[in-house]
Amino acid sequence: MKRVHFRWAVGAVLALGAVAAQAAGRLVIEGAWIRTAPPTAAMRAGYATLRNAGDAPLQIRRIRSDAFGDVSLHATVIDDGVARMREIDDLRMAPGEQVVLEPGGKHLMLMQPAHELGAGASVTLIFDLDDGASTATADFVVRDAEAATAADEHAHH
Numbered sequence: 001m002k003r004v005h006f007r008w009a010v011g012a013v014l015a016l017g018a019v020a021a022q023a024a025g026r027l028v029i030e031g032a033w034i035r036t037a038p039p040t041a042a043m044r045a046g047y048a049t050l051r052n053a054g055d056a057p058l059q060i061r062r063i064r065s066d067a068f069g070d071v072s073l074h075a076t077v078i079d080d081g082v083a084r085m086r087e088i089d090d091l092r093m094a095p096g097e098q099v100v101l102e103p104g105g106k107h108l109m110l111m112q113p114a115h116e117l118g119a120g121a122s123v124t125l126i127f128d129l130d131d132g133a134s135t136a137t138a139d140f141v142v143r144d145a146e147a148a149t150a151a152d153e154h155a156h157h
């Protein structure tokens with residue numbers, strides 16, 4: 001009987017430890033798209049809604065893709081009435097926080113495409129998180145901004 005109680009206690013401690021170890025940021029990427037451009041364009045802009053669905057803060061350390069030589073996160077700032085882009089080095093998100101990447105605001109700058117990207121093409125982007133182990137992946141579909149707006153309006157109905 002004593003032995004059974006001891007085993008139960010060990011099991012409970014291990015279970016609590018497992019719960020504590022799981023506290024982590026979890027990046028969810030939804031509605032990912034890349035704006036259409038001439039198929040050979042040297043630069044593209046990508047948009048999506050990012051959400052931290054985990055129970056700890058997260059930080060995006062790097063974004064990469066086989067389809068682009070360089071991927072960075074940009075903010076659009078109005079400087080003296082002129083829109084300029086500024087790189088965001090380390091996007092931090094609290095648990096439950098959502099960051100919307102959209103035309104005229106924050107966006108992904110996609111440089112040096114490895115191949116032509118026509119409308120309807122799909123590209124995988126990988127987001128590396130600050131813990132060095134976890135990543136989030138999303139397929140970005142090439143489409144025009146009008147189609148994206150229509151889809152958003154549809155979602156609100």
Ligand SMILES: [Cu+2]
Binds near residue numbers: 085107108
């Ligand atoms: Cu940019």
